[in-house]
Amino acid sequence: MSNTNTHTLKKHTLSGDIKEHTDVSTAKCYQCGKCSAGCPVVNDMDFPPSLLLRMLQVESDQIDEKVLRSLTIWLCLSCEMCIGRCPQEVDIPKAMDYLRSVSLKKNMQNPKAKHIIQFHRAFLDSINYTGKLYEMGLIADYKTRSLNLMQDVAIAPSMYAKGKLSILPEMVKDLKNVKKIFNKTIKDKEGR
Amino acid sequence: MIKLGFYPGCSLEGSSREYSESVMAIAKKFDIELVQVPDWNCCGASAAHNMSKELALSLPARIIALAEKAGFDELVVPCAACYNKITVTKHELFEDVTLKERVKDIISLDYTGNIKILNVIQMIEKYIIKDIDFKLENKFLHKVACYYGCLLVRPTKILQFDRPEDPQSMDNVMRAIGAEPIDWAFKTECCGAGLTVSRPDVVNKLSGNIVEDAISRGAEAIVVACPMCQANLDMRRPGIDKYLNKKTTIPVIYLTQAIGLATGCTEKELGLQRHFVPVNLS
Numbered sequence: 076m077s078n079t080n081t082h083t084l085k086k087h088t089l090s091g092d093i094k095e096h097t098d099v100s101t102a103k104c105y106q107c108g109k110c111s112a113g114c115p116v117v118n119d120m121d122f123p124p125s126l127l128l129r130m131l132q133v134e135s136d137q138i139d140e141k142v143l144r145s146l147t148i149w150l151c152l153s154c155e156m157c158i159g160r161c162p163q164e165v166d167i168p169k170a171m172d173y174l175r176s177v178s179l180k181k182n183m184q185n186p187k188a189k190h191i192i193q194f195h196r197a198f199l200d201s202i203n204y205t206g207k208l209y210e211m212g213l214i215a216d217y218k219t220r221s222l223n224l225m226q227d228v229a230i231a232p233s234m235y236a237k238g239k240l241s242i243l244p245e246m247v248k249d250l251k252n253v254k255k256i257f258n259k260t261i262k263d264k265e266g267r
Numbered sequence: 268m269i270k271l272g273f274y275p276g277c278s279l280e281g282s283s284r285e286y287s288e289s290v291m292a293i294a295k296k297f298d299i300e301l302v303q304v305p306d307w308n309c310c311g312a313s314a315a316h317n318m319s320k321e322l323a324l325s326l327p328a329r330i331i332a333l334a335e336k337a338g339f340d341e342l343v344v345p346c347a348a349c350y351n352k353i354t355v356t357k358h359e360l361f362e363d364v365t366l367k368e369r370v371k372d373i374i375s376l377d378y379t380g381n382i383k384i385l386n387v388i389q390m391i392e393k394y395i396i397k398d399i400d401f402k403l404e405n406k407f408l409h410k411v412a413c414y415y416g417c418l419l420v421r422p423t424k425i426l427q428f429d430r431p432e433d434p435q436s437m438d439n440v441m442r443a444i445g446a447e448p449i450d451w452a453f454k455t456e457c458c459g460a461g462l463t464v465s466r467p468d469v470v471n472k473l474s475g476n477i478v479e480d481a482i483s484r485g486a487e488a489i490v491v492a493c494p495m496c497q498a499n500l501d502m503r504r505p506g507i508d509k510y511l512n513k514k515t516t517i518p519v520i521y522l523t524q525a526i527g528l529a530t531g532c533t534e535k536e537l538g539l540q541r542h543f544v545p546v547n548l549s
Contacts, residue, residue: 119469153460155422158422159423194314207308207309234282234502237543252375253308256326
């Protein structure tokens with residue numbers, strides 16, 4: 076097998092990592108803008124999805140870092156409207172999942188995404204502890220993390236009255252199995 | 268009686284228990300026995316994939332493995348988010364054998380991926396619609412906005428369930444019980460989903476636009492098949508009304524509740540008293 080130098084010499088880039096880990100090719104994007112036109116949260120993002128793809132195409136370390144520090148990657152709802160309409164089938168939501176995990180690993184989370192990440196963490200901790208989502212525990216946990224203590228206090232009593240909140244968590248019987256899944260997936264990698 | 272595997276998911280045991288109640292009520296009406304997957308866990312929903320790909324695949328894989336172990340050929344998953352996560356996991360593990368082996372090792376369970384996953388509309392199409400004329404007691408004579416959201420139709424290539432931009436399956440079910448589905452623009456727009464707690468401002472805006480369009484096109488109810496959509500459009504209504512700067516009263520019901528009302532189930536059996544926006548449709 077001939078071993079040319081083209082691969083070894085190639086610069087390490089975020090778009091290259093995305094391709095390697097998710098098989099999503101950012102190079103395919105020709106900037107039609109359909110993703111940004113259809114994205115429901117585009118107005119609240121710092122960079123619209125099509126611009127994010129353009130930034131990745133530039134393959135500069137500084138711009139890659141801007142992507143990882145963006146609010147866009149955390150605001151993305153994974154609603155998949157973009158991939159649904161993309162003529163080039165660039166799987167932006169899949170790339171977003173990967174970008175979020177890199178942003179976490181490199182500790183580059185956008186400060187404005189703090190609450191969003193705290194909520195995801197509280198959610199996953201609930202599953203880790205009980206195997207299921209324990210809504211009451213999740214809200215309490217999120218409030219302690221975010222210090223948004225007063226948010227939704229008006230809803231909780233009515234939820235309880237309508238039988239929508241359980242006081243006690245439902246537990247998976249084989250919790251050891253669930254904990255093992257967590258240990259083998261996120262605990263190892265995120266160093267939490 | 269037909270026996271099917273059943274994965275309720277966490278929402279159906281908590282904040283959306285009226286969805287579970289109405290699914291069970293119509294299943295009983297149509298002689299379907301829904302048997303829960305033993306010792307099921309959360310699918311990871313909107314959080315797991317944001318943090319770790321392997322976790323996001325392993326949680327649904329454990330559910331599939333347990334359902335297979337219980338001997339089910341078909342698994343009914345009414346929650347659109349769970350249906351989506353479980354179906355996508357099945358697809359990804361089918362496409363990538365190395366990943367499948369890795370996930371099997373993580374969950375320490377046998378996994379084949381041969382089980383068929385049915386969302387609630389597919390269950391209705393396959394087992395209920397054929398008998399609906401015999402069971403109809405009061406036609407559901409209302410104009411409805413069928414709201415599919417994201418997770419039932421996208422990613423289209425994997426789910427292959429309905430048309431991505433203008434799906435029709437729920438509209439057809441509603442027609443079968445006498446309702447008149449309206450044409451509207453927000454059938455598959457996102458409600459704000461998992462940002463409901465961390466960014467309620469975003470959810471109020473996205474859900475507000477959906478509510479506003481349904482009302483302006485004459486709908487008397489928004490019909491849904493996803494607990495997250497229902498919660499955002501119903502429980503977040505005070506915030507939505509603030510965003511829209513008006514008081515809105517359009518109820519948000521599950522399609523199983525509409526079918527239940529049309530086939531003579533009581534409001535209590537369908538959990539209609541649990542809604543925040545009152546439902547007066549019978």
